[in-house]
Amino acid sequence: MKTWNVMLVDHDRLFSAALATLIAGGPFHVGTHALSADDALEDIAAGAAPDVIVLALQDGLAEEIAGIKRLRAATQARIVVLADTIADRSLSLSLKAGADAYLNKSMSSESLLRSLQLVMLGEVVYPTHVASLLMAASNERPTPQPVAAAVSNGDLSKREVQILRCLLAGQSNKAIARNLHITESTVKMHFKNVMRKINAQNRTQAAVWAIQNGLSPLITA
Known part of the structure; x- marks a missing residue:
């Protein structure tokens, strides 16, 4: 071993x-x-x-x-x-x-x-409960940067940013689809694009990238 x-x-x-x-x-x-x-x-x-x-x-x-x-x-x-x-x-x-x-x-x-x-x-x-703690601490944060500035290096679309913020809220693909009023297959497609752009291998790495780049959890679209 x-x-x-x-x-x-x-x-x-x-x-x-x-x-x-x-x-x-x-x-x-x-x-x-x-x-x-x-x-x-x-x-x-x-x-x-x-x-x-x-x-x-x-x-x-x-x-x-x-x-x-x-x-x-x-x-x-x-x-x-x-x-x-x-x-x-x-x-x-x-x-x-x-x-x-x-x-x-x-x-x-x-x-x-x-x-x-x-x-x-x-x-x-x-x-796994970090997302809820991030939400609870949101009132203590300084004014966040505009999303475009936070994710410019990854060149993410507005929808891809929303997907990552839903991920931080602990939502499944099905819940994300419901929140954003899109199909589950569309959510999977966006995830695939996000992973490629930020060079993440899984959802955990994508969530860490989102935290490091100033994104906050999104409960509703």
């Missing part, structure tokens, strides 16, 4: 020890423990070669996001962020900084191991 080398980054040694014990129950081996992103960078420079870095997010968000960026520039390892709570801003900033997953510390051990395995298979992973 293939095993992956894990580096844990957290100032809480007790939590890290418990996490290491948990992770060891799957196809993962915890080889290094670092107290901060800077310590992790020193370990990497000294020869540590993790397959995945599990970084616990603390209170100093700006400093830690900068640390994720430095780690992303220094290694090809997959980066998984563990947070005490799932917050819109820290989720978006973590993904933009180069994280491959954003997970809640309170998730079950089975879900954590499954998420880590998905990350190692190339998936971008974040909680």
Whole structure:
């Protein structure tokens, strides 16, 4: 069975020890423990070669996001962020900084191991209820940019933007078709075009792209 080398980054040694014990129950081996992103960078420079870095997010968000960026520039390892709570801003900033997953510390051990395995298979992973949290946090956001500016790099049509916003709201193809008053086959066609334009392999990656580019969930057309 293939095993992956894990580096844990957290100032809480007790939590890290418990996490290491948990992770060891799957196809993962915890080889290094670092107290901060800077310590992790020193370990990497000294020869540590993790397959995945599990970084616990603390209170100093700006400093830690900068640390994720430095780690992303220094290694090809997959980066998984563990947070005490799932917050819109820290989720978006973590993904933009180069994280491959954003997970809640309170998730079950089975879900954590499954998420880590998905990350190692190339998936971008974040909680399924993020869309509803984004909606709940919408009143705290600064005035959003015009959609055209947010998605200009992907060259998406107005309808394709609507499709992505419905996706963020957790809607199925059938629900999207009903909301936008189009057929389900038309929804599938638009999804195919969107995936090609933004270079996404699945709906999860498309949703992450939408979050990173400033789109918000759409309940009704």
